[in-house]
Amino acid sequence: MSVLVLADIAATGVALATRQAVRAAQHWGLPVDLLVLGSTEAAAHAQIAGVRRVLHADAPRFAQPQAEDVARLLNSLAGDYTVILAAHGSLARNALPRVAALHDVGMISEAVALLGPNSYQRPIYAGNLLATVDNRPGLQILTVRASRFEAAAQGGQAECVAITAPAADGRSRVTGQKTAGGERPELGSARVVVSGGRSLGSAERFHACLAPLADRLGAAIGATRAAVDSGYAPNEWQVGQTGTVVAPDLYIAVGLSGALQHTAGIKDSRVIVAINQDPEAPIMQLADYSLVADLFDAVPELVRHLHTEATA
Amino acid sequence: MRIIVSIKRVVDHNVQVRPRSDGSDIDTTGVRMVINPFDENALEEAVRLRERGIASEVVVVSFGDATVQESLRQAIALGANRAIWGQAPAALDQLAVAKLLRHVAQREEASLVMLGKQAIDEDAGQTAQMLAALLDWPQAVAVSELAVDGDTLHVTREVDGGSESLEIRLPAVVSADLRLNAPRFVKLPDLMKAKRQTIETLDCAALGIDLTPRVQRARVETPPPRPAGQRVGSVAELIEKLRNDAQVIA
Numbered sequence: 001m002s003v004l005v006l007a008d009i010a011a012t013g014v015a016l017a018t019r020q021a022v023r024a025a026q027h028w029g030l031p032v033d034l035l036v037l038g039s040t041e042a043a044a045h046a047q048i049a050g051v052r053r054v055l056h057a058d059a060p061r062f063a064q065p066q067a068e069d070v071a072r073l074l075n076s077l078a079g080d081y082t083v084i085l086a087a088h089g090s091l092a093r094n095a096l097p098r099v100a101a102l103h104d105v106g107m108i109s110e111a112v113a114l115l116g117p118n119s120y121q122r123p124i125y126a127g128n129l130l131a132t133v134d135n136r137p138g139l140q141i142l143t144v145r146a147s148r149f150e151a152a153a154q155g156g157q158a159e160c161v162a163i164t165a166p167a168a169d170g171r172s173r174v175t176g177q178k179t180a181g182g183e184r185p186e187l188g189s190a191r192v193v194v195s196g197g198r199s200l201g202s203a204e205r206f207h208a209c210l211a212p213l214a215d216r217l218g219a220a221i222g223a224t225r226a227a228v229d230s231g232y233a234p235n236e237w238q239v240g241q242t243g244t245v246v247a248p249d250l251y252i253a254v255g256l257s258g259a260l261q262h263t264a265g266i267k268d269s270r271v272i273v274a275i276n277q278d279p280e281a282p283i284m285q286l287a288d289y290s291l292v293a294d295l296f297d298a299v300p301e302l303v304r305h306l307h308t309e310a311t312a
Numbered sequence: 313m314r315i316i317v318s319i320k321r322v323v324d325h326n327v328q329v330r331p332r333s334d335g336s337d338i339d340t341t342g343v344r345m346v347i348n349p350f351d352e353n354a355l356e357e358a359v360r361l362r363e364r365g366i367a368s369e370v371v372v373v374s375f376g377d378a379t380v381q382e383s384l385r386q387a388i389a390l391g392a393n394r395a396i397w398g399q400a401p402a403a404l405d406q407l408a409v410a411k412l413l414r415h416v417a418q419r420e421e422a423s424l425v426m427l428g429k430q431a432i433d434e435d436a437g438q439t440a441q442m443l444a445a446l447l448d449w450p451q452a453v454a455v456s457e458l459a460v461d462g463d464t465l466h467v468t469r470e471v472d473g474g475s476e477s478l479e480i481r482l483p484a485v486v487s488a489d490l491r492l493n494a495p496r497f498v499k500l501p502d503l504m505k506a507k508r509q510t511i512e513t514l515d516c517a518a519l520g521i522d523l524t525p526r527v528q529r530a531r532v533e534t535p536p537p538r539p540a541g542q543r544v545g546s547v548a549e550l551i552e553k554l555r556n557d558a559q560v561i562a
Contacts, residue, residue, distance in 0.1 A: 064476075067441065068450055090471040094453050097406070097441035106407055106526025109436045119530070124435055125329050129338070132531040171450040171484075175466075176477035186473050192560075217561065235491045236456075241325045241432050242349045243490055250560040261325035267535070271558045273550065279543075288541045288558065291550050301547045306561075 002031040002052070004077060006086035007045060009037065009065070014044050017087035019151035022048050024144045025085050027114040035077070037062035037070070039162065046158040054158045057165040064177070065091060068169035071098035076166050078103060078139065087146035100141045108135055108142035126241035126264035147247070187237065190220035193248045195239050196232070197224040197256025199295060206232040209296065210254060212303045222246065224256045240265035255295040258283025275299065314369045315358040316417055317392065318427040319351040321376060321383045325432055331532040338532060347383050350428025353488035356495040357458060358426050359391035366460050369393045373416050375400045375409060381511055388506035389498045400516035405525040410442035412516055417447060422483065429454045429487040440487035450480045456491035
């Protein structure tokens with residue numbers, strides 16, 4: 001028996017998350033096959049070290065793959081595998097539970113550690129707690145948080161095998177796609193996030209204060225639930241347990257106290273900076289670097305410093 | 313068109329959850345419980361579809377012990393026409409819930425089942441997709457805009473790095489993203505009225521459905537704490553630390 005990894009979709013080449021998922025797949029000590037949707041990138045995927053075979057299904061519909069079709073394809077292959085695994089991307093999140101249900105097996109979402117053949121660790125309550133979960137023996141279906149796994153090296157020579165996909169489902173059709181963010185990166189995957197709370201005082205001041213800093217750092221802008229409820233920022237900027245969970249390299253929390261649902265959603269950030277007038281605010285305890293200051297002085301000064309040094 | 317909305321009763325997002333001392337589960341004694349926030353978005357959208365005359369009835373369902381009736385009454389106060397309490401052991405996994413929802417969707421001859429994109433306790437995000445597969449219906453997951461045109465849904469849904477527009481044919485399963493709408497607040501008189509409404513009870517154990525959890529929780533723990541932070545005295549010092557110690561800015 002062996003492990004099947006569903007490759008992440010990258011615009012071109014191999015997504016880093018796919019190489020990380022391949023490394024995770026080696027946990028079982030079984031041969032690893034990689035399923036690639038479309039055929040153009042099959043050769044590139046064959047160079048990932050530790051991959052036995054690259055299965056590629058070529059059909060026009062896989063240019064914009066839908067969960068229903070990908071689940072059918074995975075179902076047609078499942079009989080040969082002990083484990084079906086993918087990075088926790090949107091396609092895998094949508095397709096893998098369908099496969100699990102049709103096989104009457106459970107699924108593990110976003111495992112951060114693999115502990116045994118059917119035992120996993122995964123975050124619950126937006127990362128506030130870690131759960132160890134046991135899946136019933138038999139077919140294992142899971143997504144992994146790719147960033148927790150080292151990327152498999154290059155230099156493999158997997159065999160490429162073309163496979164035939166089952167007939168299209170046809171009841172669901174993509175009519176458009178939009179990349180978020182405009183000039184700013186997308187909140188969920190940004191390397192830097194600058195977030196503001198209700199202390200910003202108004203939508204105008206929220207934007208006037210945070211946009212220059214975000215622009216300077218190439219950051220996405222986030223907001224607390226309170227700031228969103230007060231109308232300072234749109235709903236899609238909400239960071240936290242009930243909004244978007246983020247894990248950037250740098251998270252700058254400006255004028256926000258650190259309500260639980262917010263801190264739950266930023267816990268996995270590498271470095272957290274808090275700027276707040278209240279030294280006792282919960283966010284100041286969580287932050288790696290905290291600065292007690294009036295945000296309307298400190299943020300413009302931060303932008304000025306970054307500019308001066310950039311041009312020096 | 314009849315819409316089923318599935319709601320889950322979860323710990324309020326403002327509560328700091330803690331493991332029990334033996335690590336077997338979460339300690340929920342005396343903790344405030346609410347309707348899962350994303351399920352509230354699903355319910356709000358269903359009620360709006362009824363208010364616009366597109367849906368004829370919104371039926372809300374929740375599985376668990378007697379306490380879920382409180383959430384169901386709140387859902388009625390928020391506009392659901394009627395409620396079904398699926399009397400079931402607390403430890404249902406996502407697959408078991410999907411199987412029960414299939415039963416309800418088929419019995420009620422629903423055209424649309426709506427639920428949140430995930431529950432904020434388990435964060436699994438699986439139930440909608442599992443249900444869609446069991447019913448052999450198409451799905452739209454993490455939906456932020458929705459319109460109904462005859463037997464076609466036009467939706468926008470959140471995907472990695474952006475959004476995607478889809479047309480899907482009814483019957484279908486839709487899971488709601490936070491951006492879908494802003495749920496209304498419950499009014500006290502509506503809540504009082506909802507208290508008098510009958511909630512139908514469904515004995516889940518008597519349905520002959522295998523509800524044995526496939527995934528079982530062995531242990532719950534607090535993640536390792538972040539290392540203690542440093543207070544900096546000035547913006548200049550902050551920049552110096554970010555550049556030289558943390559190396560997160562150039």
